[in-house]
Amino acid sequence: MARRTIGIVLNGVTGRMGYRQHLVRSLLALREQGGLPLADGDRLYPELVLVGRSEAKLREIADRHGLTDWTTDLAAALARPDVDIYFDAQVTAQREKALRLAIDAGKHVYTEKPTAEDLAGAVDLARLADTAGIKHGVVQDKLFLPGMLKLKRLVDGGFFGRILSIRGEFGYWVFEGDWQTAQRPSWNYRSQDGGGIVVDMFPHWHYVLEQIFGEVKAVTARIATHLPARWDESGTAYDATADDAAYGIFELAGGVIAQINSSWAVRVYRDELVEFQVDGTEGSAVAGLRNCRIQHRAATPKPVWNPDLPATEDFRSQWQVVPDNAEFDNGFKAQWELFLRHVVEDTPYTWDLWAGARGVQLAELGLRSAREGRRVEIPELS
Numbered sequence: 058m059a060r061r062t063i064g065i066v067l068n069g070v071t072g073r074m075g076y077r078q079h080l081v082r083s084l085l086a087l088r089e090q091g092g093l094p095l096a097d098g099d100r101l102y103p104e105l106v107l108v109g110r111s112e113a114k115l116r117e118i119a120d121r122h123g124l125t126d127w128t129t130d131l132a133a134a135l136a137r138p139d140v141d142i143y144f145d146a147q148v149t150a151q152r153e154k155a156l157r158l159a160i161d162a163g164k165h166v167y168t169e170k171p172t173a174e175d176l177a178g179a180v181d182l183a184r185l186a187d188t189a190g191i192k193h194g195v196v197q198d199k200l201f202l203p204g205m206l207k208l209k210r211l212v213d214g215g216f217f218g219r220i221l222s223i224r225g226e227f228g229y230w231v232f233e234g235d236w237q238t239a240q241r242p243s244w245n246y247r248s249q250d251g252g253g254i255v256v257d258m259f260p261h262w263h264y265v266l267e268q269i270f271g272e273v274k275a276v277t278a279r280i281a282t283h284l285p286a287r288w289d290e291s292g293t294a295y296d297a298t299a300d301d302a303a304y305g306i307f308e309l310a311g312g313v314i315a316q317i318n319s320s321w322a323v324r325v326y327r328d329e330l331v332e333f334q335v336d337g338t339e340g341s342a343v344a345g346l347r348n349c350r351i352q353h354r355a356a357t358p359k360p361v362w363n364p365d366l367p368a369t370e371d372f373r374s375q376w377q378v379v380p381d382n383a384e385f386d387n388g389f390k391a392q393w394e395l396f397l398r399h400v401v402e403d404t405p406y407t408w409d410l411w412a413g414a415r416g417v418q419l420a421e422l423g424l425r426s427a428r429e430g431r432r433v434e435i436p437e438l439s
């Protein structure tokens with residue numbers, strides 16, 4: 058059993074996602090377990106080069122985790138022959154040009170979503186990457202969450218019969234930033250800085266819908282900026298120019314209708330921050346990030362509408378918990394492992410820049426639907 062190394066440049070590692078999910082929970086976790094076991098018995102050990110804009114922040118993170126390799130010079134990092142993969146978790150607006158540099162440098166690329174700010178950019182990146190012959194991947198972490206894996210298991214096992222509809226509820230209250238600090242970065246609320254809940258969440262909804270239920274054929278969306286004034290990280294008031302809520306209807310292949318509310322201006326009365334209810338002829342399920350509950354047609358109650366009487370049934374208690382039947386790792390780490398295997402062992406990998414571009418397309422057409430007040434069909438990307 059030999060130890061093989063793979064050089065990975067991590068850009069945006071001082072940010073929320075770059076630090077917590079990708080550095081700490083994925084790549085450092087992989088190093089702590091002694092590397093990724095490969096098919097031939099070797100172990101693949103990630104050697105990390107941290108890239109960012111602030112020397113002080115990079116040094117602080119590196120010191121905290123016993124890392125030594127960091128730089129503020131992206132071009133120099135990409136020129137290194139011991140670097141195989143470029144990873145990007147920067148703010149969305151900085152992503153496309155950095156990915157282009159990495160592809161030009163001949164590195165494999167793995168990136169957070171959305172892959173670009175518009176569809177033309179996202180498609181161009183996918184074409185460039187194919188032409189360069191590099192491997193490419195896009196973070197689609199929700200697919201690797203226990204709740205979504207259980208939902209996929211139910212679909213694959215034929216539990217639902219004919220699927221009729223999907224109703225998704227996502228969101229929580231993001232504090233305005235005046236009397237309590239906001240728990241998301243302020244750029245999320247400025248469209249000029251790449252913010253907005255549609256560009257943030259529709260790429261997620263695209264891969265969840267496409268990969269679990271089927272192709273997305275049309276979108277109808279209504280968006281809102283419910284809170285037009287917010288306060289940034291330094292406590293300064295700013296105009297929230299981006300949408301902070303989106304009410305979308307997505308038509309899927311086979312006639313399935315998905316309706317998903319996304320909002321940063323909603324208070325949670327749910328079990329999890331996102332939940333999807335799926336109704337089918339044979340049964341229904343409600344899945345969140347971790348849990349999934351089902352009700353089979355044979356166990357479906359027959360409520361009778363009578364507003365004169367209090368509810369006679371405890372509807373929530375009539376659902377059955379879907380067991381784990383497996384051990385679930387962190388979703389980001391699980392996808393990193395698949396991408397690393399794709400790079401070094403050439404295993405199949407479908408979550409690529411084309412899949413990322415389809416997510417950007419849904420966001421772009423969702424915004425068009427909202428702007429023009431109409432249903433928009435989604436053409437296939439070529």
Ligand SMILES: NC(=O)c1ccc[n+]([C@@H]2O[C@H](COP(=O)([O-])OP(=O)(O)OC[C@H]3O[C@@H](n4cnc5c(N)ncnc54)[C@H](O)[C@@H]3O)[C@@H](O)[C@H]2O)c1
Nearest residue numbers: 069070071072073074075146147148149151169170171242
């Ligand atoms: N997969 C997911 O579930 C998920 C969740 C949240 C965010 N994201 C994506 O991850 C990316 C980062 O989001 P985040 O919430 O970690 O943001 P963040 O603001 O916490 O971090 C942004 C990072 O980009 C860097 N950066 C580079 N150039 C910058 C510039 N000009 N201005 C500001 N920062 C700059 C920052 O230093 C920081 O490291 C976004 O593209 C977002 O869409 C993905």
